[in-house]
Amino acid sequence: MPPKTKASSKVPNPEPRAAPESPPDTIAQRSQQRFFQTNPIENRRQQVGLSALTPAEKKTYAHVNLIHPAVNRRVPFSNKTEREFWKFVTKEGLPIRRLPRDYAWGKDRSGRDIGTYSPDELEQRTLKHAKLTSLQIQHRQFLKKREKQLEVTTEEIAAEKTRRKAMAALKRDLYGEITGSLAQDPEWDDVIPIPQNEPEGALAQIAYPDDYAEAVSYLRAVMAADECSPRSLRLTEHVISMNPAHYTVWLFRFKIISVLKLSIPDEITWLNEVALSNLKNYQIWNHRQLLMDHYYPLIEEDTATVRQLARSETQFITKMLESDAKNYHVWSYRQYLVSKLYMWTMSELLSTQNHIEEDVRNNSAWSHRFYLVFSDPTASTPGSGPTEADPRVPAETIDREINYSKEKIDLAPQNQSPWNYVFAVLTKGSRPLSSFKEFAEKFVTALGEEAEEVRSSHALDFLAKLYDEEGDKEKAELCLRRLGEKWDPVREGYWKYRVTLLKSGQSAKE
Structure with a gap:
């Protein structure tokens, strides 16, 4: 009988492989995957729970969780137990070093958790x-x-x-x-910037843009060191480009120019561009005036240079006024320039007159005309105030300005500028207001009657002063009352105040 063949051993059915995990969407998910890949027993416990583990799995789980305490001597093993423990760890290939399960990735600059990357x-x-x-x-x-x-x-x-x-x-x-x-x-690199020092909990801290805050902190540093250098000059230009209203930086810039004895014409050329980009800025014109005060004594004896300076400044002022004909800062500087460069000329008067012709309500032009006519040192008393009589002013000048005022009042009777102007002209020439009575009364008809008509509230105001000057208090009061009641009710309180002054004997020429 042939020997029995040895029965072949059965090949056990292979355990079904777990479906491959999908790629992680975030870093935190990838960390979790790697943790469970290197800690399969923890993954098993996570899936079925501790009570569902086999005895062998529970033993492995216990050993895994005792590794770190054992390494750090936090578990009081006997020598024999410790040997058996590490023997089992080595046999089963349990990891002594493990990835942390919940790794803290921290946050980025926007506060986003990097684990969500x-x-x-x-x-x-x-x-x-x-x-x-x-x-x-x-x-x-x-x-x-x-x-x-x-x-x-x-x-x-x-x-x-x-x-x-x-x-x-x-x-x-x-x-x-x-x-x-x-x-x-x-x-x-050699400059330590000085940041803005605001007290903690300040009520209204200013949130400066970062680039501006940095530039100003360097500006404080060079100003504290009194560093008048080319790089400090460039820094002032940088700060001005961001904030042309920074008053201190303009003063420091002028100091640098003075100390380094830099070219004033070059600075004015640069300043022109800044001014054209910042029409309403005051500091620009204060800086320009400081430059003129510094530069003029250096060229005072050179008539040709002074004349050229006056011409170039006038051209620039004209360019500025083309953009904003009533710019207060430009007109103020123009008045300063007339006095500084002795520009009491007919061309200056005609230039001013052109602005009035273009806009009869340009009060700045009217004011400049008055300054030109009545502050000219060749035909006025030095130091004479705008509301003071001046015997040096020629009578023909007074007549000319009165007639000019009449002409412009006829164009726009409700325009206050020429009324104020003629009142000041009469005062300068020591002329009584009554000399203007016939002209003013043509704008007021049937005052206080049912058919009352007033073409100019400013004429009515002028007549109130005129009647007061003549001693006719009753008629002066009537003018003021009608202004408050009908012709200028917006300023009713002011007209009532004027009535009070009238009754108390105050002068009409306020």
Whole structure:
């Protein structure tokens, strides 16, 4: 009988493989996957619970969770137990070092949890970290070279500027750290900026833009050191470009120009561009006046240069007034310039008159005309105030200005400017208001009657002063009352106040 063949051993059915996990969407998910891949017994417990584990699995689970306490001597094993414990760990290949289950990735500059990044986003962030580290190493090498007073070439300085810009962009992107253009410029490495010092909990802290806050902090530093240098001048231009209303920076700029004895015409050329971009700015004109006060004594004896300066300034003022014909700061500077450069000329008077012809309500032009006519040192008393009589003013000048006022009043009776002007002209010429009575009364008909008609409330105001001057208090009061009741009720309170002054005997020429 042939020997029985040895029965072949049955091949056990292979355990079904778990479906491959889908790629993680976030870094936190990837960390969880890796944790469970390196801790299968924990993954098993997570899926079925501790009570459903087999005895062998429970033993493995217990050993896994005792590894760290055993390593740190927090479990009082006997020598024999400790040997058996590590023997089992080695036999089963249990991991002594494990990934943390809930790794804290931290937050980025915007407060976003880095764990919510996609793997690609984290890779990009890691590359940026590496690039920043590389740039910082090169940056420190540049600083060490300069500290050792070794020669630094122009190319190396240019490369350092480019490097600092790249570092600033990376720091802003990674950490939200703001590094401005000055901090990126090696020229300013020796300056320690002085930040704005506002008390904690200040009621109304100003949220300056980062680039402006940086520039002003460097400005404070150079001002504290009283550094009048070309780079300080460039810094003032930088600050002015962001905030032309910064009064202090203009004063410091003028000081630098004075100390360095820089070209005033060049500064005026630069200032012209700034002024054209900032029509309503006052500080520009104060700076211009300081420049003139500084420059004029240097050229006072050179008639041709003074004449050229007056011409160029007049041309620029004309250009400014083309953009804003009533700009108060420009007209104020023009008045200063007339006195400074002795521009009491017919061309200046005609130029001013042209502005009135274009807009009869341009009160600034009327004011400038009055200054030109009645402050000319050749035909007026020095120091005579605008509301004071001046015997030096020629009678023909008074007549001319009265007639000019009449002409413009006829064009626009309700325009206050020529009425104020003629009142001041009569005062300058010591002329009684009654000399203007016939003209003023033609704008008021049947005062106080049912058929009352007033073509100019300013004429009625003028007549109130005129009647007061003549001693006719009753008629003067009637004018004021009708102004408050009908012809100018918006200022009713003011007209009642004028009635009070009238009754108390106050002069009509207020």
